[in-house]
Amino acid sequence: MGEVSFSRDHFVEMDVRSGEAYDLANEWFDEVVFTKKLVLEESPDWASLREELRELRGSYGRVALLVVTKKPSLIREVRKRNLNALLYVQGGDMRINRFALENGVDALLNPWLGRKDPGFDHVLARIAARKGVAIGFSLSPLLNASPYERVQLLRFMAKAWRLVDKYSVPRFITSSAETRWEVRSPRDLMSLGINLGMGMPQAKASLNFHPRRILSRLEK
Amino acid sequence: MGEVSFSRDHFVEMDVRSGEAYDLANEWFDEVVFTKKLVLEESPDWASLREELRELRGSYGRVALLVVTKKPSLIREVRKRNLNALLYVQGGDMRINRFALENGVDALLNPWLGRKDPGFDHVLARIAARKGVAIGFSLSPLLNASPYERVQLLRFMAKAWRLVDKYSVPRFITSSAETRWEVRSPRDLMSLGINLGMGMPQAKASLNFHPRRILSRLEK
Amino acid sequence: MREKPKYPPPTLRDKHRYIAFQVIGERPFRKDEVKRAIWEASLSTLGVLGSARAKPWFIKFDEKSGTGIVRVDRKHVEEFRLALTLVTDINGSRAIFRTLGVSGTMKRLKKKFLTEYGWR
């Protein structure tokens, strides 16, 4: 009876994308990563990007760069620079999904985004496991979807979870909040994981163990 | 794999309330009982009721009389007459629910009707079992309900089913169709039972064994 | 480079059942109306989460005979059948869904439950 308090746990929100989202998440999580979303059609201006990330680190501590692109080569370019930020790639395009995993970025977010399938299979799951690339399960696409789209997203996420589980792929659950209205508490994000098929310890690990292991790369 | 055909089974629809509903049910069931619904505030004209039931028997074979009343004494009155029809009582009023069971009518339909509780408890379940009164689970109130009301009806029906099961009370599932649009096939009515918590054999018995045992009273 | 995920290995494959159904209505219905009605029935009775689990998938509807096929997850056949049972209208016109039978393969489903409606 009674649920244990989670205060002794250490929960990490891996992806919020605005100051107001960061502030609210910071009340509910032990650590929050601020994500700079970067839509790339060609190489960015490296100097100004580096400068922007430096400033964000000053404001928010831990910072991730989310690359949204159609060009696999741009992922490799960003990967090669030492930007002192986690590198996430927005999933959805199968070539990008695969390339991000093969290039060993820190996380591939929502490989099912905008697709009519999970965008993820056992071949990609094996690559992700080998390269140690985490799969990010985001709440926000669900929040912004119609009921029909919510059904499809939940199906694809549940399917991806079965592969992630079977091949022991690193993963995390995140709000991916653009605004504060998309932020949710750790325990509520866990309920998403549980309904995707995770056991309670697996859901917890998706907000605790796995994120912390990824964060430790930043501290090196 | 593959579902057995149900043609060898003998399914009975215990309650349809119009000619068009009877005709459609007759295509899908092996036997159909036509129900004459009678709202009573005082004693009916017995001669004309007897004549009407005789005519209905001529048209439809097996006939039930559904008494809708607030006065327990009227149930006893109808019960005493030999009308050569099954006697059903419309549930909903707790006094009527109890009185119908104690008087050993053939069936009490939907004791939860219009209520904020199942209208049925372990005390009534014991009486029903002792007196051999069947509980009728009707689909039609669900069809005509709002989503909110559907939730409540399903809750109460599931609760009543647990009591019916525990105390081995006779029961049946029926459409209680007033029009042909409320008629459903035996297998689809079984799915209602299964979702109320019945096992497959219990759901089948609610359209086969239990109805046939009640019908056998008419044949005496 | 491939643009679709690979078909999953046997242990991760979804286990489906195919359901044959008949629509009885106050007028004939078009395929798209029936498809939409099935989705609405699933969302109303099973909700977003229940539908994600039942994975209903409209396969075919023959407008002439008023019969069709829908696929659902094996573990949620009865829930989905209730969803169809609770349908009272399609696109504003009165209608009944009647399930004719269930099978693990389309071929057997057609043979057992749909040949009498002219399916081959």
Place this chain on the structure above:
Amino acid sequence: MREKPKYPPPTLRDKHRYIAFQVIGERPFRKDEVKRAIWEASLSTLGVLGSARAKPWFIKFDEKSGTGIVRVDRKHVEEFRLALTLVTDINGSRAIFRTLGVSGTMKRLKKKFLTEYGWR
């Protein structure tokens, strides 16, 4: 004569859990708005059938602190929590449901999760 069914014996009693929640919104919400939002969340995510199983029951909402209590069936706590998690607005205004904790009794729930919001 009694007008209500008797309270069921222990083996047939529903097993409940009480959930404490907080509403964060762009404006304060009235009790009836929150109650309706909980119902709509349940119907949307769990559907008619899932809601009949989860049996969500609105208990209280304190408009001043924006915190409240809802009761659900023990076996469906996580499904219901997801339903609340997926809420994006209450009566047209942006809002977040945050669950504060779960307990088998109201007393313990209040003590553990709601005293800091002024509940006694």
